[in-house]
Amino acid sequence: MSSGTVAATSGPSFTGTAGQSALAAQAFDLMRRQGMLYAADAPITVPLDRLVQGLTRHYPKLSAEKLRAQVVTALDANPAVFTRQETGETVAYVTTKSGGGAANVLDQTRYMFRQRLNGEARDVTEQESHELTEGWIAQAQARTSDAFTIFQEPAAEAAVAGRWSGPADIAAFVAPAHPVPAADAMVFEPDLNVPWVPTEPLPPVEAVRAEEQLPPSGVPDAPPAPEMVAETLPMPTDVAVLDEPIQAAEPAPVVAPVPVPTAPVRPVAPPAPPAPPRPVRFTLPTADGVTTVDLAGDLDAILAEHDAGLTAMLGKALGEDFRFASFGGDWYPEDHVERFSKGDFRRVKDYLIETQEALSDRAFLSDVLNRRDTDPDYERLRFSLNYRLLREKKDFEFVGIPGDRLWIVAGASPVSAPKRKPSELGLDFRYLEDATAQALEPPVPAGTTTWDHALTYYEYESGLLPYSPTARALLPPPMLEDQRAALLRIEVPSLFINFPVELRYPTGNRGGYIVGFDAFFGEYLVPGATFTLEATDQANVLILRFERTAAQEDSLLQYDERRSRFVYRPTTFYAAVSPDWVLREERFARLDSLKRLDESERKKGEAIVSKAFELVGAEGEGRYMASLTDLLPVVNLERPFSPGALRAILETSHHSGFESDPETAGAYFYDPTKK
Amino acid sequence: MDEELRVRPADLDRLLEWMRRRGRPQATAELVRLWLERLRDEAGRGR
Numbered sequence: 001m002s003s004g005t006v007a008a009t010s011g012p013s014f015t016g017t018a019g020q021s022a023l024a025a026q027a028f029d030l031m032r033r034q035g036m037l038y039a040a041d042a043p044i045t046v047p048l049d050r051l052v053q054g055l056t057r058h059y060p061k062l063s064a065e066k067l068r069a070q071v072v073t074a075l076d077a078n079p080a081v082f083t084r085q086e087t088g089e090t091v092a093y094v095t096t097k098s099g100g101g102a103a104n105v106l107d108q109t110r111y112m113f114r115q116r117l118n119g120e121a122r123d124v125t126e127q128e129s130h131e132l133t134e135g136w137i138a139q140a141q142a143r144t145s146d147a148f149t150i151f152q153e154p155a156a157e158a159a160v161a162g163r164w165s166g167p168a169d170i171a172a173f174v175a176p177a178h179p180v181p182a183a184d185a186m187v188f189e190p191d192l193n194v195p196w197v198p199t200e201p202l203p204p205v206e207a208v209r210a211e212e213q214l215p216p217s218g219v220p221d222a223p224p225a226p227e228m229v230a231e232t233l234p235m236p237t238d239v240a241v242l243d244e245p246i247q248a249a250e251p252a253p254v255v256a257p258v259p260v261p262t263a264p265v266r267p268v269a270p271p272a273p274p275a276p277p278r279p280v281r282f283t284l285p286t287a288d289g290v291t292t293v294d295l296a297g298d299l300d301a302i303l304a305e306h307d308a309g310l311t312a313m314l315g316k317a318l319g320e321d322f323r324f325a326s327f328g329g330d331w332y333p334e335d336h337v338e339r340f341s342k343g344d345f346r347r348v349k350d351y352l353i354e355t356q357e358a359l360s361d362r363a364f365l366s367d368v369l370n371r372r373d374t375d376p377d378y379e380r381l382r383f384s385l386n387y388r389l390l391r392e393k394k395d396f397e398f399v400g401i402p403g404d405r406l407w408i409v410a411g412a413s414p415v416s417a418p419k420r421k422p423s424e425l426g427l428d429f430r431y432l433e434d435a436t437a438q439a440l441e442p443p444v445p446a447g448t449t450t451w452d453h454a455l456t457y458y459e460y461e462s463g464l465l466p467y468s469p470t471a472r473a474l475l476p477p478p479m480l481e482d483q484r485a486a487l488l489r490i491e492v493p494s495l496f497i498n499f500p501v502e503l504r505y506p507t508g509n510r511g512g513y514i515v516g517f518d519a520f521f522g523e524y525l526v527p528g529a530t531f532t533l534e535a536t537d538q539a540n541v542l543i544l545r546f547e548r549t550a551a552q553e554d555s556l557l558q559y560d561e562r563r564s565r566f567v568y569r570p571t572t573f574y575a576a577v578s579p580d581w582v583l584r585e586e587r588f589a590r591l592d593s594l595k596r597l598d599e600s601e602r603k604k605g606e607a608i609v610s611k612a613f614e615l616v617g618a619e620g621e622g623r624y625m626a627s628l629t630d631l632l633p634v635v636n637l638e639r640p641f642s643p644g645a646l647r648a649i650l651e652t653s654h655h656s657g658f659e660s661d662p663e664t665a666g667a668y669f670y671d672p673t674k675k
Numbered sequence: 676m677d678e679e680l681r682v683r684p685a686d687l688d689r690l691l692e693w694m695r696r697r698g699r700p701q702a703t704a705e706l707v708r709l710w711l712e713r714l715r716d717e718a719g720r721g722r
Contacts, residue, residue, distance in 0.1 A: 137697065280718040283679045299711055299715075313682060314703060314706055314707050315703050317687060323691055324691065330700040330701065331700060331703065332699075332701070333691055336694075336695060376698075379699040379700060383700040
């Protein structure tokens with residue numbers, strides 16, 4: 001029997017006699033199939049009995065015992081390929097797909113996904129994960145190449161590069177025994193704030209050694225990486241977009257078990273230092289004329305200066321493109337917006353009806369749709385739900401703000417409805433949208449966070465407050481273009497109570513107001529009471545503070561529904577009041593038994609002011625004289641008037657009967673004969 | 676003569692694709708920043 005060497009096709013060589021080599025090759029083939037999905041050097045262990053069973057079909061004339069003996073002989077003759085393992089009475093053989101025995105098996109844990117990427121990997125927080133992802137995506141966007149390079153194992157890269165000839169190459173491309181640190185694996189730092197520095201493109205690189213790509217700070221003693229690996233490393237042709245060279249200081253400890261002959265390589269010059277930024281200029285039309293924007297400069301500064309204009313420009317373009325869905329300043333591709341069934345909407349509505357209060361989108365997602373905020377898809381679903389609910393106008397109404405997206409059942413506000421219709425109230429407050437009146441209002445200091453207010457009779461009776469310039473400074477603006485109202489919460493620390501109010505936004509020439517104070521005003525305050533509203537960290541929560549006093553008794557004006565007249569009644573109250581605004585009998589005695597103006601008269605501002613002059617003015621020479629301070633609480637019996645609104649009638653009205661007193665500031669005349 | 680800054684259809688296409696990849700809605704301010712960054716990169720690459 002002659003000895004020889006048999007090499008399996010693209011596999012290891014076997015020794016022994018021709019028969020033994022052939023048998024060993026067949027056994028190896030059988031074992032390799034057994035571990036078809038194993039890694040190249042992962043151990044494939046097959047019991048001897050199973051090997052014999054599998055080889056029986058190739059040797060039908062041999063008995064099982066004889067075949068078993070021959071298999072043992074053949075495998076034992078190839079200890080480099082097969083390793084015998086005996087466990088009790090069970091005999092098994094171990095090999096690997098690359099043709100090595102158990103001795104060649106390396107640490108198996110390195111095949112864990114975590115080990116293949118980064119052996120020092122640790123759990124990342126949600127924030128870190130978010131920042132990392134943001135960085136990758138931003139860098140992908142920032143790269144000038146359309147190609148999106150993904151870090152690959154050498155074997156996979158070789159396959160992609162067309163240098164894969166068969167399974168025998170597996171060993172040449174196995175992953176390095178030492179994991180590459182994550183910092184090296186990532187080509188770009190995920191920093192969104194890195195300014196772009198234009199520079200000349202790098203010369204084309206054909207074959208470069210890994211160490212030649214590294215900056216001079218690389219470890220000089222590091223062994224040169226094989227050329228094959230160097231070729232497949234991601235080529236940072238866009239490296240110049242970064243301020244600093246890529247931090248690849250430590251060469252990747254790539255270890256190729258089978259050395260591959262290296263081709264002669266052409267050294268390349270180190271990358272040129274980044275060129276100074278060159279201007280990237282655009283003209284931008286603004287309210288003050290055309291300005292020039294240089295995008296090569298600091299983007300933050302550009303955004304700070306032109307944020308409103310740029311946001312409006314892009315928002316307009318996005319809004320005109322049907323592919324973008326929008327909700328409250330957020331955008332998302334329309335075709336990726338989730339759809340909800342009628343059943344989903346019905347359950348959301350039932351939930352709102354059941355709780356009888358405004359509920360947020362988050363409450364719907366968690367309590368109705370069973371979605372947790374840890375769901376990776378949560379923000380998309382949240383946007384989708386808001387976007388879809390907004391289109392169900394018959395059933396739902398948005399009353400939220402950016403930080404708290406609240407919904408109610410359409411037409412079912414949890415805030416008690418005022419006596420007057422919303423449209424009438426809006427008209428009563430139309431002076432808030434009147435430029436002439438607003439120009440006469442005292443200016444609101446920038447950064448105002450408190451609102452000192454004296455309660456007028458009109459506000460007390462209707463349970464509301466005006467959406468005045470001060471209120472605008474405190475309260476959130478409408479989040480949506482056609483948003484009718486926002487639900488707010490008023491907290492009164494001194495009473496340990498809180499209650500909802502509804503901010504009705506202005507529409508057209510109708511002014512805005514905040515409704516829902518009726519119960520609070522009726523129980524704790526009187527007309528003329530003073531209080532302060534303070535903004536809080538939550539834009540839709542306000543703190544109301546008022547001075548609680550010992551019991552005070554006075555004869556204050558009230559409206560007697562039964563007699564349909566204003567009457568003075570002894571009243572006990574416990575809140576501080578403004579002497580200018582409180583309607584005491586001793587100050588405004590002529591208001592007793594006053595009838596209300598009829599609706600047609602009430603709509604005329606001049607008629608209300610004329611009546612007020614007759615009630616509180618000092619008569620002389622056929623005309624009345626009154627101060628603004630005296631007129632204001634009286635005109636507010638019928639309709640809301642701010643100082644600016646009253647001054648607008650007195651000073652700028654076409655009504656010729658009003659005239660300011662040139663000698664006394666804040667005093668006015670009314671001449672009834674000049675009507 | 677500097678070009679006037681305006682939103683081109685290609686800009687919207689890119690923003691749309693970017694948002695699809697992000698998998699979550701984006702605020703206008705974020706999109707403005709991304710738009711300007713892309714403009715800057717494009718202008719730099721064109722030289």
